[in-house]
Amino acid sequence: MRIGVPKEIKDEENRVGMTPAGVRELVAGGHEVLVEKGAGIGSGFPDDDYRKAGAQLVSVGETWDAGLIVKIKEPLEKEFRFLKDQIVFTYFHLAGVPKSLTEELLKKKTTAIAYETVEDEKGKLPLLAPMSAVAGNMAVIMGSYYLAKFNNGRGMQLGSVLGKSHGKVVVIGDGVVGHHAAHTAAAMGAHVVMFTRHPEKAAQLKREISDKIEVAHSAPETISSHLKDADLVVGGVLLHGAKAPWVVTREMVKAMQPGAVIVDVSIDQGGCIETSRPTSHSEPVFTEHGVIHYCVTNMPGAYPRTSTVALTSATLPYVKRLVERGLDAVKEDEGFLKGLNTCRGFLTYRPVAEALGMGQRYKDAREALS
Numbered sequence: 001m002r003i004g005v006p007k008e009i010k011d012e013e014n015r016v017g018m019t020p021a022g023v024r025e026l027v028a029g030g031h032e033v034l035v036e037k038g039a040g041i042g043s044g045f046p047d048d049d050y051r052k053a054g055a056q057l058v059s060v061g062e063t064w065d066a067g068l069i070v071k072i073k074e075p076l077e078k079e080f081r082f083l084k085d086q087i088v089f090t091y092f093h094l095a096g097v098p099k100s101l102t103e104e105l106l107k108k109k110t111t112a113i114a115y116e117t118v119e120d121e122k123g124k125l126p127l128l129a130p131m132s133a134v135a136g137n138m139a140v141i142m143g144s145y146y147l148a149k150f151n152n153g154r155g156m157q158l159g160s161v162l163g164k165s166h167g168k169v170v171v172i173g174d175g176v177v178g179h180h181a182a183h184t185a186a187a188m189g190a191h192v193v194m195f196t197r198h199p200e201k202a203a204q205l206k207r208e209i210s211d212k213i214e215v216a217h218s219a220p221e222t223i224s225s226h227l228k229d230a231d232l233v234v235g236g237v238l239l240h241g242a243k244a245p246w247v248v249t250r251e252m253v254k255a256m257q258p259g260a261v262i263v264d265v266s267i268d269q270g271g272c273i274e275t276s277r278p279t280s281h282s283e284p285v286f287t288e289h290g291v292i293h294y295c296v297t298n299m300p301g302a303y304p305r306t307s308t309v310a311l312t313s314a315t316l317p318y319v320k321r322l323v324e325r326g327l328d329a330v331k332e333d334e335g336f337l338k339g340l341n342t343c344r345g346f347l348t349y350r351p352v353a354e355a356l357g358m359g360q361r362y363k364d365a366r367e368a369l370s
Contacts (some may be wrong), residue, residue: 004066011282014042027054095355118339136180156261160189177236242351
């Protein structure tokens, strides 16, 4: 099978879908890999590294002329013209991006396999986890930066100063994003309150993260009370493939301290905070009701080297199965099958169909493949 690895065109997106090491493994397996010229430069992988790994360095059009496309981010409007009856393996987040992408995928009968909905045998999200980890760490780093007074923040530094803790960080969600954000904030020395829908997990979360964090039940009234004196709020709510629910309302944001910061990592899936809206690395923040909002939709793109290496490690086994078995590899694995979002002109992942109000275009994934 021919595999195409295009250069990403999203704002300041320097990640690439495959490392040279990954390409080398695919070529060794007898497969043809087409890499767009310059695709890996932002991640520190020059064209010559791909050439030595056995890839063909080609133009953007030639890259997309492959049976399997391996990307990082969802195709943007400028890339719609390249879509066809092929497999595209990437982060799609169809419930949180413009509906026009889904319509184009259905029109072109593109097989869209979304990293973010592939599950393992435990129901976890192995292809989302690496980037969620990077984004969770980054949420606290960026939140701390925008709390600085020169960024119009509160001027509160998160961390320990001569043994005394400063700054309150509220983390909403106990998944991979929440774990990494809470761990980073606690390690800095800030006071951390972590919200979970499973308060019975409090002791476990403290063991895994830090015995100094406070764990609270994710109820509106409790969230609201803790937001009033929070310096940083990290939104890490995730429903597999579906639009994130608003767990922080506009009224809650209005009651926050002026100069406080919100980092909504859930923005890829529409955001879990009512006042959030997508931003970019070029224009990362906006202020609403006196609160700074950081809602960049491709946060890990800021650390492309780390992100590309981590993601390729997770995706390569799935790519190998696709090139060796085609869509049979998807049919044979229930967790891989859950990654199928569109196929042969149908939506095949129910939460996306429901989020987009396109239930009439839904078909069971196995039925669509048969």
